[in-house]
Amino acid sequence: MGDPDTGSPSLGRAAASGAGITLVSQGLRFVLQIIALVVLSRLLTPSDFGLVAMVTAILGVAEIIRDFGLSSAAIQAKELSDGERTNLFWANLGIGTACAAVAAACSPLIAAIYSRPELTGVTLALSWLFVVSGANTQFRAELSRSLRFRALAVTDVGAQALGIGAGILSAVLGFGFWSIVIQQIVFVVATCAINVVSCRWRPGWPHRGISLRRFFKFGAGLLGMQVMGYATNNVDTVALGSVWGAGPVGLYSRGYQLLMVPLSQVSNALLRVVLPVLSRVQDDDETYLRYVRRAQLLCCYGFGLSFAVAAGLSGPLVAVLFGAAWSGVAPIFALLAIGGIFRGLAQTTYWITLSKGLTGSQLRFYLLARPFMIISILAGLPWGAVGVAAGHSFAFMVEWAASLWWMGRSAGIDYRPLLRRALRSVLLVCVPAGLIALAGSMLPVPAVLRLVLGALAAAGYVVGLAVVSSTERADLRLMADFVQRATGRGRP
Template sequence: MPDEDLPDALSDGGSADAGTDQARNLGDAAARGVSVVLATQALRVALQFGSVVLLARLLTPEDFGLVAMVTAVIGIAEIIRDAGLSSAAVQAAQLSEDERTNLFWANLGLGTACALVIVASEPLIVAGYGEPRIGPIIYSLAFVFMISGANTQYRSDMMRRLKFRQLSTSELSAQFLAIVTAVSLALAGAGLWAIVAQQIVTAAATFLINVANLRWNPGLPKRGVSLRRFFRFGFGVLGTHGLAYLTKSAANVAIGAHLGPAPLGLFNRAYQLLMTPLQQIDAPMTSVALPVLSRVQDDDERFSRYLAKTQLVACYGTSVLLAVAAGVAHPLVLVLFGPDWIGVVPIFVVLAIGGIFRTLSTIAYWIFLARGRTGAQLRMDLFARPVMIALMVGGLPWGVTGVAVGHGIAFFLYWLLAFVNVQRVTGVDVRPLFVTAVRTATLVSAPCGLVAWGLASWLHVWPFFEVVAGVLGAGVYLLLAAAMLPIVRHDLVEAVRIGRRALKR
């Protein structure tokens, strides 16, 4: 096979080491991983959007707000039960069977401990909100963390072995089953318990399917097998993820405590409308990027090339998507949720703009993880995250939209700080990444969003056609920009080329 035909969706096909077996195998694995992600995530996004739309039309903002009150507080247990050990297992150059077994028991123990602490804390959480209706929700969701703890190393093992197809299939199947359960319960009049059941079924089904696929019996814990190196790595990830979660949950807790469940329900739907595409793109792409980047962490040339290609796809994918979504927010909310949820519009517009920078900062996260510098990221976040929380909570006097504005400003500043710090700590030159991001935002994302907003606002027809007109207008602008601006044409062709190479696998 000629070098230029190397099926590496993230390479440029002309590197000097492309002919080696290692490069060929890794390129194939990366391409297969990206291909699986692209194929399955389209289905996951459709399912998740279907869930968001159907449940929003069957339930009330207060239903979502009450559940969000609980998850904003107890959700930190999801970070603790993982303790960064999933990433540590994927990143490790060598992992013995005994270490793998002990990691399983460590995550299960952490998940069980989290469940017991949550149950014991129920009176404090109820008293803190002054809302007795959330007590049964706390008890019901607590033991989800035991299931997730048991699943942690099954999922990590499939990531480590680059079994992206099996991993995607299990998560897609579990999501489908959970959505069917939730919608059925909502139609039966179960109210907020439809949302609770969706979370329980997702965790349980994912675990059972992963066990069936992997056919791994961890056995009993192994004495004399140390996990110190994994906990050392995981501590930085735990701290970073914990601070990120506190940043997210602080807004929910503040809104729920000061404004009540109904405003929190509006914020929650706007946030879910933002995070549905982001979670279905960012998390799986991390599952592909982390093991691949970890294997080339000592090859600066290939490492930088993979980063550049991945970010280009993100800029022409996620960033443009969010900008256009913000532009057509008003008719989009009417189509998806109906007129009762019109209060979501200004919140979503601001969150979507901030979400662009949230996505771009993920690149820095990948670099920290792949280079094993989780401690450095934690030290950065110990300074940055409290400032971000202050910016979000500081918007409370202006209501839910004020909190959303603080959210957007916080993630813009975090993106700048993360890029500066990751270059200082790891030595990776991020200037090309920064230039690409700024160029795409000014020449592509922002104009596409403005064109979509202009057309959607100008038309006064059925909201669905306003959304379609806005999206088509943004597409026409993108084609004109590619025709008139060589740099945009080059970037767009490169992004399409990477996607096509991935799909061929």
């Protein structure tokens, strides 16, 4: 009997097992990154973080170009020959090498933009990593396509631990902002090395007679989406650095990283499991929609509820993690976390776009939506990091609603049930839980106790809602079933 969500017993078991392994590994990475946030924030200054963030905000676009959407194209393809894999490897390596050369050549320009000469050395130290990442791209894609989630988990956790260890050791030894650079170098090199060792496939010499046209067609649309998305996500850092300097950028980058650590870890984990499965059942409309609805449920409770509560608890959360010297991060993070609710919900439309191969349509949407979002973010610049954070969250709230409508139009899916379900979760579950957490966090007790009491109060509200609402009870049962299946305790 086939799996009700995937249509295939083996695929259902692979998805459940992969979800469990991936979520555990991403949970470990989350813990490691929180440790790095806490420890490095106590060893380095806001200016140290701000200096490196100003460079990576610009160089990050080259990392997107280096991939060119070819990793997702390889995963999404129903069939992939060895010759195509080989040519994709050489394509990514060539693009990565070109990105490294351009980044190195632009190092004086980057230093001039911010009027900080030391950024020339930082840019040169990071630029050669594009070659390493280019070599790694198809090894990682092959592991993902083969559903080798355990190998990917080893890479993620191992490379993360090595990078963080190197960064903390460097900070203890007094390397200052170079500690963050060293952390990134060790992480990228270790990721590539472990993936190469884990992957059974090896590339040969390029094949002239094998075309990559279909992959570049898919990748070009995805590349455009990612570049537009990256510009939206990083224009805040570049603008703050140019106008307000390294200190405010350091505070903003801590708040932004506190948002993105759980968001990126969980979304990447789910993408790695969801994309191969959705791609394989994309022609079975009934099964596909059933899986999409459950995926959105995960986003509503996993992202929406978590970020709403985190926004309410921003004060004691920042105090416990970073200390009193970083109190300026709290209002920035609270505003960013509100936007994180909608960034999390938007993951569902992103999964549909990739699995249906609709990157061209989504790029057209980005060309309309992202300029509006950039303007919204920059509108807050006169009010510093807090104003930029407010503009950031407003932009992503509007973009989520518009993207859901656009996705439904492009994919031929009725978006209205998805919109209604998401709004119900936001208004009935997320917003009240966040406000209750905020009330609990304002009690006149130490920060740790305020954090615990606020979280317990929010949890109590959710449990109470489930008691009186049959819809919420049904949703929680689906969540529990997913967790059981992901950890191997439920039915295959």
